Each structure stands twice: as C-alpha cells, then as structure tokens.
Amino acid sequence: MSIFKDDRLVAVSYFDVTYLAQYSTLAFYEPTESRRSLGILTMMLEILHGLKNKKNFHYPGHAYYEQSIYEYKKQFHNTEYYNWEVEDWHLLNRKK
Template sequence: MTPVLDDAFICDSVPAEVMDQVWAAGWRHFGRHFFRYSLQQAGCGGLQTITPLRIQLATCTFSKSQRRVLNKNTGLRTEISPAALDGDLRALFQRHKRRFTHNIPETLETFLGPDPAKGPCECRMLRVFENDRLIAASFFDVGQHSASSVYAFFEPECSKRSLGTYTLLLEIQHCQNAGLRWLYTGYATREPSVYDYKKQFRSTEYLDWRTAGWGPLSPFEAPIA
C-alpha cells in the first residue's frame, strides 16, 4: 500500500549537492516552496498515485518518433542561458495557458518564483525561436550531478511541432553533454493521465514511495513509440 505523503517546506537557498538528494527523495519545488505528495484527486473523483520520474542520462537514447521531432525542428534556433523572466516569456505563457480548461496556472512566477536567478538553486532556461519569434521555452534546475525539469510552454498555434517534447529532448541532450547522471522529469501518475508522455522516454525510472528506492518502469508503464 502506498504511504500517504503530503509534505512541504520553504527554503531560500539549497546547495547543488543537497538538491541532488532532495530530488532523489521525490521532492519538487516552485520557487521557494518545496513539496512532495503521493496521492492526488482525479477529475472523476477518485485518487491517483503520484509517481516521481527520472531519466538515467548515460543510457538514454531516443526513439524513432522522438528523433522525428528533433528532425522536423532542425530549422529552429535554440538558446540555453541562466533563467530570467521578461515580457516575451510572460506573453507566451499567457497564450499557452489558454489550452487548459481546469487547474489553470495564474502566472509564470507560480512555477519559478519572482526571480529564478536568485535561487533557491541554479535555474537555466531554454528558448526556441522561429526566426526572431519566441515560440517555446522551458526551465530546468541544475544540481551537482543531476537536473530537474520545472516547466515548459509553447505557442499553441505551433502545436504540430511537438514543442513540449522537443524542449525536453534538448534538455536531455544538454544534460548528457554536461556529464550529469540524472534528469528528473517531474511527477506522473501510476494510472493513465495527461502526464503519460513523460513515461515514453527510454531509461526512465520511478520512485517507489513504499521502499524509497528507484527502479525501471515496466514495459507496460513505459511504451516506446
């Protein structure tokens, strides 16, 4: 039986090596607010089991469909830099959030805090441009040996480009080139949900709340396209 966890704390600064331990214990954070929980309410009224995920970067390779996403976006320009919020990012986020019908996030700061450059840990941003037009962005934190995806968003009219998958593929490549061991991709659910796309990356592991240990997803939980 999955233990019921619903923990939280606030912290302004966390060293890189401690962030590795925090992520490995199933914690996530939005700005200064750290949290972890094992159950959430489903839309139908039932409960879903939260499943933290991470990718083992040394063994991760891309599927045929993921390589197609990379290939169809080769003409786009990408930049990775220290995280900093500006008007273009906020405007893109406001357009992106119109895709949602419930649990609609208010602002980009909901996920990143008022100034991600000030911590609680190192945060980088990946921006994608079509010519000079910003069409997608993602943010990820970096520890000593691992990184953690925070949030990604894109121009709704460019949805056929699969930009959410594209930015995560670029994050994986960036972290592999940096010699990191893990990329934490956030929470999914044991039951089918909108987060199932996170299970489709090879070398993905999940945290078993019962044992506090990480193990590979089964083939039934992690379909590879």
C-alpha cells in the first residue's frame, strides 16, 4: 500500500497474501506525518484488501505484549495473540 500527500510518498506498507489470510510484513511512514496515524491507515487498507478478496484472517505482524513501537496495532477490537505456554489463542486487552 502506498499513501501520498499531494505528490509526496508519506507511507508505504508491504503484506503477504495467502489463500485464506494475509500478513503485514513491513511499514514505513514519514516522521513529520506521525500525527496522521499512517500505520493504522495502511493496516486498514490492507484489511479492506483482504475483505474484498475474501480472506478469512489478517495477521497484523509483529507486536509485543509489553509496550513497544507496535502499540498502534493493539487498538483494534477482537485482536488475539497466541500464548505459547498453553498453546492457545487469547483475546488481547485493547489499548486505548
């Protein structure tokens, strides 16, 4: 996904697509545009792409349970994480 402001590239994201799902692999944004939450925008566009192409799942890519630069990914409802200790999926408490 590419996001332009006028003729200037301000954000880009890459994602892998499989038969049933897709996976956000990498994203960049122009630091002077950080207030625009371009990571959220590119992820929403990826999700929209998945819906249009009948994908069952969207994996938002790397994030940490602890606070990190990936906090924006934790703002979505019904996000799950895999707990390797009990080998099961759990609902992630949404960050506000």
